[in-house]
Amino acid sequence: MAGTLWFFNNHLLLLYKIQPGEDPMLVSLLSTEFWVQVHDIPPGLMTEAMAQQFGNS
Template sequence: MDMERVLKGSPWTFNNHLLLLHKLQSTEDPLLVPLIYTPFWVQIHDIPAGFFSERLATQLGNFIGTFMEYDGSNLGKEN
């Protein structure tokens, strides 16, 4: 139960270092697991009103990594 909470609640840090975890399957070779990336939510501030869109979010996400998902639920609010 604790392991699932940790795996689903990533990213995690230890001593200010990113900690990447992967639950091994029974046939998986641990030396072949690529622990090289993790998803992050990124919040962008100070975009002028009317300019922020899913297209802009996609472009910004792809600029810093690989865009995965967009949440426009706070558009039009003070956030």
């Protein structure tokens, strides 16, 4: 489970190892962090605002 994201049919799978005594119904699997690489952005558009727009979508 460690070290990489898991995908199935182009869908991101969120995995979580249940700890002893933990209630699986209370585990929040709503989000995860991952990197996105974008190629060929013109130099004038490589701004923090543009990065925010990518992140928001």
